[in-house]
Amino acid sequence: MKKLVTLIPGDGIGPEIVESVKDIFSAAGAPIEWEEINAGQISVDTGGKLIPDELIASLKKNKIGLKGPISTPVGKGFKSINVQLRQLFDLYANLRPCKNIPGLVTKFSNVDLVIVRENTEGLYSGLEYYDERLGIADSIARVTKVGCYQIVKEAFEYAKNNGRKKVTLVHKANILKQAGALFLQAGEEIAKQYPEIQKDEIIIDNMCMQLVVRPEKFDVIVTTNLFGDILSDLCAGLVGGLGIVAGANIGKEASIFEAVHGSAPDIAGKGIANPTAILKSSVMMLEHMGEQAIAKRIDKALDLTLSAKDQCTGDLGGKASTKEFTKNVIKNL
Known part of the structure; x- marks a missing residue:
């Protein structure tokens, strides 16, 4: 039976790297169904609220969220979206594992x-x-x-x-x-x-x-x-940097997993973004949900991809696009 997860694509490169997660989860047979609701400037432009009521309701219902990077509008009196979500749902613990990845020289x-x-x-x-x-x-x-x-x-x-x-x-x-x-x-x-x-x-x-x-x-x-x-x-x-580490915000009633880097608007839409951070975060999410076997399988495929430079995106020394990187991870499953 599939479990419902609130998915917040974010802005900038957010939608591109979130798409990578969706494709890899599908290929791995992860029992996840996405309820997609956005926040941030995109939400302000369409509905007037930085964090829409339907997103809050979705997170209250599903209790698990995966979030792409979101830019808080600057100079308009808006409080950080990340801080608001953490305080709204009392996500009192931020977990950030930092471990060397085989083949990635630091x-x-x-x-x-x-x-x-x-x-x-x-x-x-x-x-x-x-x-x-x-x-x-x-x-x-x-x-x-x-x-x-x-x-x-x-x-x-x-x-x-x-x-x-x-x-x-x-x-x-x-x-x-x-x-x-x-x-x-x-x-x-x-x-x-x-x-x-x-x-x-x-x-x-x-x-x-x-x-x-x-x-x-x-x-x-x-x-x-x-x-x-x-x-x-x-x-x-x-x-190796923010582009390869996972982030989790844990509370007693809800948890949100996220890419810890920014939305990188300068490369948005170019198809060159590295989805590793949000993939690592989604692996943490699966572990949190009790799906250890699938989490381990995806994580191993991701590490295999990262260990082969020619399969990686440009920031890691390769030449692969975001979609090519995603296909490489799927091939390594």
């Missing part, structure tokens, strides 16, 4: 880690104030005890369920005393429930240095919203 060859980022609090809470008289802007990084415990628990559960051995808490408690203490306290208490998993902690600036010197030291990394936003892109750079 500066490091031994990276295999996962960023677990708190996704709804901190500096993304939307608590901002501006005093025109004094020319002072305040952005409040609000964290809660519930939020800290929830994200640390998610990291330890991920480690337990995926055979990981260590969880590293990243913080700035030496400066951000109260918020840092709340986060570290959550780590101390949650770690006691998982004696088989090692816990350590590190200050954010030292963490950035350690990641570009010896990334093999790290396994599961859990941190607050802004630090996680920065570290997840840094770690993507260790394994």
Whole structure:
């Protein structure tokens, strides 16, 4: 029986790379039926809302979504679509696996880690104030005890369920005393429930240095919203860039999987976009839905394609178009 998934194509290269997922899922026999509803500027132009009511209703019903890259209109007072969706559905955990792909040469060859980022609090809470008289802007990084415990628990559960051995808490408690203490306290208490998993902690600036010197030291990394936003892109750079890593936004009632790169309007419609990131994200989605066998099959076919440079798109050193790349993955299934 097919499972219904909300599909948000996005804009720019979004529709092209989403089409790749649809073709590969069909060829692999994935038991997925798509309910396609868009958001962003396209939605504003046709219906007046950045996030249409029918999209919200679809995600509430289906509880699983796959999202292509979407550009939030700049300079028109719109809040980030990603932030809105995360807060609307309390998608409190952002998961970003970063692992070397065989055949894809980078500066490091031994990276295999996962960023677990708190996704709804901190500096993304939307608590901002501006005093025109004094020319002072305040952005409040609000964290809660519930939020800290929830994200640390998610990291330890991920480690337990995926055979990981260590969880590293990243913080700035030496400066951000109260918020840092709340986060570290959550780590101390949650770690006691998982004696088989090692816990350590590190200050954010030292963490950035350690990641570009010896990334093999790290396994599961859990941190607050802004630090996680920065570290997840840094770690993507260790394994080849944003074009090849997956992203998942996990909540108790719904989850949205997404390409983590931008909409690249400069190459939209040229048929040269690399669909790897959204394909990797769709593999995570299948695993989340309990379809491990098909997920593994697609992931293996994708890695086989990526290991043959002539089968890859231009950003990976090949000459294949988006459609040719997709056909190569299907051939490797």
